[in-house]
Amino acid sequence: MAESVMTKMAYLFEEGNGTMKDLLGGKGAGLAEMTKLGFPVPPGFTITTEMCNEYRKLGKKFPAGLKEEIRKLMTALEEKMGKKFGDPDNALLVSVRSGAKFSMPGMMDTILNLGLNEETLQGLIKQTGNERFAYDANRRFIQMFSDVVLGLEKKKFEIMLEEKKRNLKIKEDQDVPAGTLKELIGEFKKFVLDSTGSPFPEDPYEQLYLAIEAVFKSWDNPRAVVYRNKENISHDLGTAVNVQVMVFGNMGDDCGTGVAFTRDASSGKKEIYGDFLMNAQGEDVVAGIRTPTPISRMKELHPEIYKQLEDIAKKLETHFKDLQDLEFTIERGKLYMLQTRSAKRTAIAAVKVAVDLVKEGLITKEDAVSRVTPDQIDQLLHPYFLQKDKEEFVQKGNLLAKGTPASPGAAAGIVVFEARDAIEQASQGNNVILVRPETSPDDAQGMLVSKGILTSTGGPTSHAALVARGWGIPCVVGCEAMTIDPDKRLFISGGKHYYQGETLSIDGTTGEVFLGALPTESPNDLSAECKELLSWADEIKRLGVYANADNPRDAQKARNFGAQGIGLCRTEHMFMESDRLPIVQDMIMAAPEAVRLKAQVDRLNKLWVKADEKEKVRIKKDLEKFGKALDAPWKDYRAALDKLLPIQREDFRGILKAMEGLWTIIRLLDPPLHEFLPSFEDTLVEVTTLRLTKTDPEQLTKKEALLERLKAMREFNPMLGLRVCRLGIVYPEIYEMQVQAIFEAACELKKEGVDVKLEVMIPGVGHVNEMKFTRDAAKYIAEKVMNDKGIKIDYKIGTMVELPRACVAAGELAKYAQFFSFGTNDLTQTTYGYSRDDAAKSFIPVYVDKGILEHDPFLILDREGVGSLMKLAVEQGRKTNPDIEIGICGEHGGEPSSVEFCHFLGLNYVSCSPYRVPIARLSAAQAKLKEDKKAGSYENR
Amino acid sequence: MAESVMTKMAYLFEEGNGTMKDLLGGKGAGLAEMTKLGFPVPPGFTITTEMCNEYRKLGKKFPAGLKEEIRKLMTALEEKMGKKFGDPDNALLVSVRSGAKFSMPGMMDTILNLGLNEETLQGLIKQTGNERFAYDANRRFIQMFSDVVLGLEKKKFEIMLEEKKRNLKIKEDQDVPAGTLKELIGEFKKFVLDSTGSPFPEDPYEQLYLAIEAVFKSWDNPRAVVYRNKENISHDLGTAVNVQVMVFGNMGDDCGTGVAFTRDASSGKKEIYGDFLMNAQGEDVVAGIRTPTPISRMKELHPEIYKQLEDIAKKLETHFKDLQDLEFTIERGKLYMLQTRSAKRTAIAAVKVAVDLVKEGLITKEDAVSRVTPDQIDQLLHPYFLQKDKEEFVQKGNLLAKGTPASPGAAAGIVVFEARDAIEQASQGNNVILVRPETSPDDAQGMLVSKGILTSTGGPTSHAALVARGWGIPCVVGCEAMTIDPDKRLFISGGKHYYQGETLSIDGTTGEVFLGALPTESPNDLSAECKELLSWADEIKRLGVYANADNPRDAQKARNFGAQGIGLCRTEHMFMESDRLPIVQDMIMAAPEAVRLKAQVDRLNKLWVKADEKEKVRIKKDLEKFGKALDAPWKDYRAALDKLLPIQREDFRGILKAMEGLWTIIRLLDPPLHEFLPSFEDTLVEVTTLRLTKTDPEQLTKKEALLERLKAMREFNPMLGLRVCRLGIVYPEIYEMQVQAIFEAACELKKEGVDVKLEVMIPGVGHVNEMKFTRDAAKYIAEKVMNDKGIKIDYKIGTMVELPRACVAAGELAKYAQFFSFGTNDLTQTTYGYSRDDAAKSFIPVYVDKGILEHDPFLILDREGVGSLMKLAVEQGRKTNPDIEIGICGEHGGEPSSVEFCHFLGLNYVSCSPYRVPIARLSAAQAKLKEDKKAGSYENR
Numbered sequence A, B: 001m002a003e004s005v006m007t008k009m010a011y012l013f014e015e016g017n018g019t020m021k022d023l024l025g026g027k028g029a030g031l032a033e034m035t036k037l038g039f040p041v042p043p044g045f046t047i048t049t050e051m052c053n054e055y056r057k058l059g060k061k062f063p064a065g066l067k068e069e070i071r072k073l074m075t076a077l078e079e080k081m082g083k084k085f086g087d088p089d090n091a092l093l094v095s096v097r098s099g100a101k102f103s104m105p106g107m108m109d110t111i112l113n114l115g116l117n118e119e120t121l122q123g124l125i126k127q128t129g130n131e132r133f134a135y136d137a138n139r140r141f142i143q144m145f146s147d148v149v150l151g152l153e154k155k156k157f158e159i160m161l162e163e164k165k166r167n168l169k170i171k172e173d174q175d176v177p178a179g180t181l182k183e184l185i186g187e188f189k190k191f192v193l194d195s196t197g198s199p200f201p202e203d204p205y206e207q208l209y210l211a212i213e214a215v216f217k218s219w220d221n222p223r224a225v226v227y228r229n230k231e232n233i234s235h236d237l238g239t240a241v242n243v244q245v246m247v248f249g250n251m252g253d254d255c256g257t258g259v260a261f262t263r264d265a266s267s268g269k270k271e272i273y274g275d276f277l278m279n280a281q282g283e284d285v286v287a288g289i290r291t292p293t294p295i296s297r298m299k300e301l302h303p304e305i306y307k308q309l310e311d312i313a314k315k316l317e318t319h320f321k322d323l324q325d326l327e328f329t330i331e332r333g334k335l336y337m338l339q340t341r342s343a344k345r346t347a348i349a350a351v352k353v354a355v356d357l358v359k360e361g362l363i364t365k366e367d368a369v370s371r372v373t374p375d376q377i378d379q380l381l382h383p384y385f386l387q388k389d390k391e392e393f394v395q396k397g398n399l400l401a402k403g404t405p406a407s408p409g410a411a412a413g414i415v416v417f418e419a420r421d422a423i424e425q426a427s428q429g430n431n432v433i434l435v436r437p438e439t440s441p442d443d444a445q446g447m448l449v450s451k452g453i454l455t456s457t458g459g460p461t462s463h464a465a466l467v468a469r470g471w472g473i474p475c476v477v478g479c480e481a482m483t484i485d486p487d488k489r490l491f492i493s494g495g496k497h498y499y500q501g502e503t504l505s506i507d508g509t510t511g512e513v514f515l516g517a518l519p520t521e522s523p524n525d526l527s528a529e530c531k532e533l534l535s536w537a538d539e540i541k542r543l544g545v546y547a548n549a550d551n552p553r554d555a556q557k558a559r560n561f562g563a564q565g566i567g568l569c570r571t572e573h574m575f576m577e578s579d580r581l582p583i584v585q586d587m588i589m590a591a592p593e594a595v596r597l598k599a600q601v602d603r604l605n606k607l608w609v610k611a612d613e614k615e616k617v618r619i620k621k622d623l624e625k626f627g628k629a630l631d632a633p634w635k636d637y638r639a640a641l642d643k644l645l646p647i648q649r650e651d652f653r654g655i656l657k658a659m660e661g662l663w664t665i666i667r668l669l670d671p672p673l674h675e676f677l678p679s680f681e682d683t684l685v686e687v688t689t690l691r692l693t694k695t696d697p698e699q700l701t702k703k704e705a706l707l708e709r710l711k712a713m714r715e716f717n718p719m720l721g722l723r724v725c726r727l728g729i730v731y732p733e734i735y736e737m738q739v740q741a742i743f744e745a746a747c748e749l750k751k752e753g754v755d756v757k758l759e760v761m762i763p764g765v766g767h768v769n770e771m772k773f774t775r776d777a778a779k780y781i782a783e784k785v786m787n788d789k790g791i792k793i794d795y796k797i798g799t800m801v802e803l804p805r806a807c808v809a810a811g812e813l814a815k816y817a818q819f820f821s822f823g824t825n826d827l828t829q830t831t832y833g834y835s836r837d838d839a840a841k842s843f844i845p846v847y848v849d850k851g852i853l854e855h856d857p858f859l860i861l862d863r864e865g866v867g868s869l870m871k872l873a874v875e876q877g878r879k880t881n882p883d884i885e886i887g888i889c890g891e892h893g894g895e896p897s898s899v900e901f902c903h904f905l906g907l908n909y910v911s912c913s914p915y916r917v918p919i920a921r922l923s924a925a926q927a928k929l930k931e932d933k934k935a936g937s938y939e940n941r
Helices: A021-036 A049-057 A066-081 A118-128 A131-148 A154-168 A178-196 A204-218 A222-231 A282-287 A295-301 A303-320 A347-359 A365-371 A374-381 A387-395 A419-427 A441-448 A463-471 A528-540 A552-560 A572-576 A581-610 A613-658 A680-693 A697-713 A724-730 A732-751 A768-789 A804-808 A824-832 A844-849 A866-880 A896-905 A914-934 B021-036 B049-057 B066-081 B118-128 B131-148 B154-168 B178-196 B204-218 B222-231 B282-287 B295-301 B303-320 B347-359 B365-371 B374-380 B387-395 B419-427 B441-448 B463-471 B528-540 B552-560 B572-576 B581-610 B613-658 B680-693 B697-713 B724-730 B732-751 B768-789 B804-808 B824-832 B844-849 B866-880 B896-905 B914-934
Strands: A010-012 A044-047 A094-100 A110-114 A239-245 A256-261 A273-278 A324-331 A334-342 A399-402 A404-407 A410-416 A432-436 A452-455 A475-477 A482-485 A490-493 A496-499 A503-507 A512-515 A544-548 A565-570 A663-667 A757-762 A794-801 A819-822 A885-888 A909-912 B010-012 B044-047 B094-100 B110-114 B239-245 B256-261 B273-278 B324-331 B334-342 B399-402 B404-407 B410-416 B432-436 B452-455 B475-477 B482-485 B490-493 B496-499 B503-507 B512-515 B544-548 B565-570 B663-667 B757-762 B794-801 B819-822 B885-888 B909-912
Touching (some): A010 A021, A021 A044, A021 A239, A021 A334, A110 A131, A110 A282, A131 A178, A273 A324, A374 A896, A374 A914, A463 A475, A552 A613, A572 A613, A613 A663, A724 A732, A724 B844, A732 A757, A757 A768, A804 A866, A819 A866, A824 B824, A844 B724, B010 B066, B021 B049, B044 B066, B110 B204, B118 B131, B303 B334, B365 B528, B365 B914, B410 B419, B410 B452, B432 B441, B432 B503, B544 B552, B544 B914, B572 B581, B581 B613, B581 B697, B724 B732, B768 B794, B824 B866, B866 B885, B909 B914
Parallel strands (some): A410 A432, A432 A452, A544 A565, A544 A909, A663 A757, A757 A794, B544 B565, B544 B909, B565 B663, B794 B819
Antiparallel strands (some): A010 A044, A399 A512, A490 A496, B044 B239, B094 B110, B256 B273, B324 B334, B410 B503, B482 B490, B503 B512
């Protein structure tokens, strides 16, 4: 707003409207809107947020002219009410309330009955004929004013009141007689004088200005600042101040006060819900001094009032098109509205209300989709603890620790420290919480049967977190306050030892860990309303939503949750299963030697062609030597591959069948091979022990050989080592076996009439030659199998884009890749140079704490860094091949802000764990709505 | 060339010139140029390279009209010589030679005496009156023709000749009588008929066409293809064919043949150099059947011929402005030139000739700088083995293995397996070769005293390679054929065991490892000529050339080699030295706990400010608890830092003094802290052993504590872990200590009158907030020290750009960084996702072998991938801050092709190890010359 424009400093309620939240705050805009619509709102005015900012800018001074403006508006109120502010005979009293654009804790709340002093008090007594009411009003005013304006401790005043009550043997405030209240007013004022050195202000305008200043100042109080930081609310918004004529709920039994929701904010049920108290002021409800009555009883107790309320509630909801949170006061049988705003609500209510409002014709499907947050959908998908149960546990001292929430949901069970114990306990029907320093692929079976997983190390993308999220198992990681010793089957927390068999409850949504069993609430399935809402989201969204699923069970789950395909089927999880791991290990032990010698033989054969006689003699000798050496490892290598082929074929049959009619993207082997072998460390300890004890020379020899192989395969930085497509280039036979299994499975199914749609994904490509090599090899096998079987499968070959170099070379890659899938876990890792296994436990928390990073980039996609590279890849890839299909299958694919980014980037789909599919569907729709609204690109946001 | 243009198929020598190498090949262009200049060249013509390509395109068919064209030109030769091709009485004989643009092994060489058949042979006898000469000429022709055109084995013909000689008891070919030669011709022809089923072609034109076809075909023979692949020569160039009238060096004692260099191609000395043989044909010189005479003796033996040669050589050199490699024939006392071309030469000669030619006014300084290759400068800088010595060792079977050449130069010495043994042996005056599976910073002292380093693992950027290259120590890494067991003090190679004390010779330029001691040749210093040449390079180049140096000795070396500053002074090497390592370890053991607790205390102090009374009680209790816990580790941490401060100050004093007047870029601590601690593995074995043996409970407790700390600090991928600026953010006290030491040293020196120019470099920045945080902290300390000392130092603060995210965010970083230095080792690592410690030994060799990658990207900068990101960073950085100084300090900074790329990228400087500074200076100048020549950007190359 240009400085030259003379802006309005304050608005009478009738001058504003509901859209003016920036200027009038939420409360002020609501009051203005209600006034405009003719609802019974006590007259008042709102001082704008700009005045607050101006006041702060001037170093806590009233902006020039503001006091005059306030007096002018007070005069308007006086005229309206036929009363005068400070008039001893007929005094106007007002309330002063803060009201920022967003409501936030820590802001000054309310001062009631402002304008009372010794003179006007007498007038009020005369006017109402109710001495006790008047003294009580004055007593309350002094108490509130002293607390929020003068900064005197509320408690001190309460103690004085309590003393009086004790002396009089009175329990309830409302039973304190007028005389005592009168005494109390004197004592309060004396206390103010003693504490502040000044008398309690008697001039009503002085009271008013001080109260307004207190609201202005409360914008900068620490709790409000912390809250705004946390919620990403700008510190420049400022708060408005509402000055409103008092109506009294405590003038007698035809008076009262209350709060109400136009529908049940907990279940979403369509009925007025709330509490009221007759002959009371609002603070009595809040303070909990008296027990309020449910609104459901108002109908019989006060039918006329209920009728007014019902009528107003309906009109308000119709007008605001949303569930409203109301404050009202009844003065002498007449209902006055003091506030209306959109109500906070539970996830269940959010969904039900949104869907119901559509059915009632109040809002559109698009509105409904906008109003439910992805977090709410998330809550609906996981078991949870009730807040009250948790609070009870906290009070009992049962909150043991807080770690990083890694997979949402709540679980309680008995503690085990080893995967095998988990399996054993679970088989006996026990609910199990697997507690480990960290997990590894070896633990997979044990994790699968656990109700919850808890680790002391690792971050939200650690192995434990990834697996847990994939399977929808609640998980807390990086719980550093706990020292976990699986060998001794114990963990230490707060200096105490806890052993296997102990009961724990973990909340994967918040990271809390409780001692003892909390009852869990289970959502079972998506509600019908939720399904309906998501079907509307599907109509709106442009992004496809796929799921990451590695087996038929997960694939089915994904379909149930509305996935349109599988964006990532990881074949390594198949390798991990216990029946095949030994075969995989045989393959790995034989492969390096087999491949090394084969390359040698190939090289010699090539040399042979152009060698002269003399050289040929030498080459022949070498060929014999190497050929002989090659024989055994090659046979072992092939034998293992031949055993894996039919197993893999069955794996792929299962998943392709479950996904009939939908595209399934199968990724070829990805992790470094040593992940399938026993740990180097354990083997080192075993060998050292065997060497010293000399008990089992045979075993020693065997273990030494294993140790040698493990040593040879060891990498300083396995994430950057021999993995992804590098495996398929160094050991082409492994990828060939996988592709053969995939296409044999597909052909069999097709023959059986199943509609198979297949995409083969090459991981970790960085150079176009990697793409070409692996694509050509896969294509060759695919065509061969299809030719042999005489069957044609609809298939594509593409790549993951998960290295910065892939982004840079995307234009080249798109010559050979029919689709791209961003692997943003790895891409984040290499773009930042952060190991996702290490960073979360070491420096990322420090970074977030010191404000270096806003979020953990493994949780929320880094738009500036990683996002720029993705943008480049999309542009370059589409330039080469405008039809290329581009998606994302990293963990970010189910995170709302990241899904939005993917939408604006123009991706074709996101893929995430089945449990996040509904969230992604909603987020994708919301991104589209945002786009429609702004009609701008994501760069201009 | 458009198809409609009628192109010339072949050129008489007088029709061409020296610039037509594309069309006429190198040899043809040289012959044409000499003919044009009036040198005595036997007449002839050259069939163009286009005809070769046409022939290949047509599927090995003569292009239409070519045969007619050849006949036409042959007629021209006939007229010129007054002879006729195939004329029984006066036959014209010709030679046929290949001649591509670049000479390459595997191409068809020469057929002499073509045109001889039964009839023309008789004519030749009559004409020359020399029956033996004529039969011998025919015998040679059949032999050569059968070999290269008919594909019959040369050996078979030699066996027949040898049999005749044995029967006649004759040793030398020239003693074989005419009659025997005549018999041999008959037997040769019979053998041809028997072997091929066709008689030897008698028609001279048939002979000629077949010979020409053989040349065409030889373009595609495997050796030539392999060579072109290796040398990056296009397969589309094709070869020309030279048909030239025969002159005979074997017609009597006034005839002869020889090869000569216009200067000594080995030393560069200005005198004609070469060999000749009287009464011989060229092949006799090549075959080594007779021992040729040095040209230096020609002066006295054949003064008139020498005069002709001297005269021609001088003229040719003046004309071609370069050292020439000549072939000549003397027929009846007259010298004929058969070839001239720029001579291959040694590194020493290349430099000397280039400098001399400038002084002789023949070429410009720019020409001289262009003509010496960076590889030649490299050769001049390192000790080397003589080729003949190596060949002798190979024949004796002493070549043990071949690894990856990692640091050039040659060294011989006795084998040791541990750094401490190296130090001990070296102190006794022994030359030592340190042989280890891999090296670590612990080995630094031992590496420094070794003459050579050999490892069985690791690639060209492994620790061993980096350190060795930095210190100019010859090094071979990744020598996988050797199994090295330092514990047993032995290595195994080819199944044999070799123990400590064995003698090895290693060639770090080629990767060869020999058993036994080879004599090394040492270049000592750059020659005066080399220094002069490089001073010219400095005049030309635009890039600054800095050196990477970590101590005063290296800094001095860098200055001697012409470095203009230090681009990278690594402070971690200072931490490694034995007197300070224990202090560093104390610091590391205390730091995590100290910093963790301090953060806790800080957090509590912050909470205090906004807490209410009740909270304050709790906070106070916590503060006491944590404050107490913090006390001990914090004291330990600070004590270690305080001990390091004066030591580091001395380090920086030394280096800044050595670099007086030049900019010195000091990088703050970079590697993960656990690199300074004992190895996890060793400690694990120790603990396991101590647990089992129960011999030393006290030691066990100590080692267990160490193991715990090592475990806590362990990272899955340390390259992506808590290192670089992350250290300076998590442990700000370490960077603060370093900055304080740097500025205290600088202030002291300035006070003493030393001109200090200082740049502080923050490693591994990826996010602008990292830059801001570390820059602000460093600046604060710097200003504080300067204020305290009352001294102003000229300084900058900048960052390494070594992460993809830094490239993407360069525009932001440039707001706070005054300079960028590309760390292309790490940038390559993260851009590709290749661990440089692992990739070189595992998959990069396979990738290069399979053609996935052209080079190891850690050796030669990947322009397409890493280069694109660098380009982006330069553009974005300069957009924000046009004056930002941008350089490179990765290993690529001394690699010629990468230096060229940096030039075209517009960097300000490159920085490399001192030993590579001369190479970088030359490469930088050559890049500038290339730019001037093409006047285009690097993208258009």
